[in-house]
Amino acid sequence: MADNKRATIHDVARIAQVSAATVSKVMRGVATVKPDNVMRVNDAIAQLDYRMDPLASGLRNEQRRIIGAVVPDLESPFFGALATGLESAAEDAGYTMIIASSCEDEKREADLIARMNDWRVAGTVLVPVRSERGPGAEQLRALDMQAVLVDRVSANDRFDTIAADNFAAAASVADLLIEQGHRSFLLHGATRVSRAVRTRQEGFITRAQALDPDVRVDTLMSDGGLDEHRKAISSYFDKMDAKDPITAVFSLSQHSTLIVLGEMRRRGIRIPDDVTLVGFDDAEWMRITWPSITAVAQPVAQIARRAIAMLLARVEGDKDGLRVQHLEPCKLWLRKSSEHRPALRSPSRLNRND
The missing domain is CATH 3.40.50.2300 (Response regulator)
Structure with missing residues (x-):
């Protein structure tokens, strides 16, 4: 066209010498349009570089796409x-x-x-x-x-x-960790709001307590920015009894896994020698970091x-x-961060804050 005005369906119809309704049918792939008309419409569309206006294409009773x-x-x-x-x-x-x-x-x-x-x-x-x-x-x-x-x-x-079946996926993490002999856990969540995170928490606790009523499950759910999350996890490790430490952490989102992993590395806590780590929501970085992180993958x-x-x-x-x-259903990918260590974890590193 000579100017920058956007071509309309009526411009296409005029050049193709068909009705606007026929142009619409061709663009929607309606099979009943005559082949000659289809060819003329397509030629006109190419000549005008026509694109359908999605907000103006609802002819009569057509459903907007x-x-x-x-x-x-x-x-x-x-x-x-x-x-x-x-x-x-x-x-x-x-x-x-x-x-x-x-x-x-x-x-x-x-x-x-x-x-x-x-x-x-x-x-x-x-x-x-x-x-x-x-x-x-x-x-x-x-x-x-x-x-x-x-x-x-x-x-x-x-x-x-x-x-995702958050409840069943979290229960499978409890199955893994209880089978390995863990009985003291931290569940960490980077939000109190998300129903998905709350369902993961419920799924883990319900299965763990069904397998062993005497398990200890600490929960740490915090909102806010990164500084608030860091302070909360740091305070948890500071206050933990060195004679009765947790031996496994289940972080309930990818963001949570990053927060927990950062604090454990800052304190020199070895994974999985001191503490086993399992995360929810797999990511490429969990596969390539060392040790690689066992994680639940959402479909x-x-x-x-x-x-x-x-x-x-x-x-x-x-x-x-x-x-x-x-x-x-989700899938649990087993990696180095949850390799079974039959010996009890050493508590010596868990309260370090240097």
């Missing part, structure tokens, strides 16, 4: 991978995805849901800051939006939910694809009725 996604933190490796998986699955299904971060702020979460509604998305994937009872889910309900809730959620009577790609499939089944009317809760 835009999906929204709101996640707590795009800088997190887990949520970053989840967002990538959601976008890929949506595009494979012929949808465009708009992704936004709530920055772990519940007010912002609700505002973003309202914004998604303003953009007239077909449906929304929400990873709530807190749980399925938070303001984001309430906003989805109030606006009568189609949605799937992911990760920090349990069953819900309005929306389908999908998450991020499977969660993303199933979330999109569940959402589109509702959006496109292929599914109705009762809402479902789906739990994806």
Whole structure:
């Protein structure tokens, strides 16, 4: 075109000498369009460098092909991978995805849901800051939006939910450590808010106490920034009785594992000779650090694809009725940080603070 004005579907129709409705059918892959018309439309699209306007393409009763996604933190490796998986699955299904971060702020979460509604998305994937009872889910309900809730959620009577099976995965860590002879544990979490972290804590404690009612499980859950987390874990080790030390740490998120590992290295605590370390949420750095870290791997790609499939089944009317809760199984990768040491751990290093 001679100027910078964006070509419209009507420009394509005029050059191809067909109706705008026919252009729309060609772009959506409708098989009933005559081959000659398909060829002319495609030639016109190429000539005009035409791209469909996703906000203007909802002709009459067509469903808009835009999906929204709101996640707590795009800088997190887990949520970053989840967002990538959601976008890929949506595009494979012929949808465009708009992704936004709530920055772990519940007010912002609700505002973003309202914004998604303003953009007239077909449906929304929400990873709530807190749980399925938070303001984001309430906003989805109030606006009568189609949605799937992911990760920090349990069953819900309005929306389908999908998450890693945090309870079972944490229980498998308890199985491993109890079998190795550990009876004194620290569970460390870098948040008090996340339902997923609370479920991991519950899964470990429930299984450990079922296997041995006399186990000792200390819990340290702290909020705030990195300095607050460091002070909390440092204070825990300072106050621990050297005659009765913990022998294993289960950190309940990747961020938590980094905090615990940093403090243990600062104190010269040897892993696994003094203390065994197991983390939740695997990452590449856990495989290449020394010692390599035993970790629970979440099935991020499977969660993303199933979330999109569940959402589109509702959006496109292929599914109705009762809402479902789906739990994806996790995998526990055994590495050097949990190698069994039959001898009792030496308490000499656990209270060092130099």
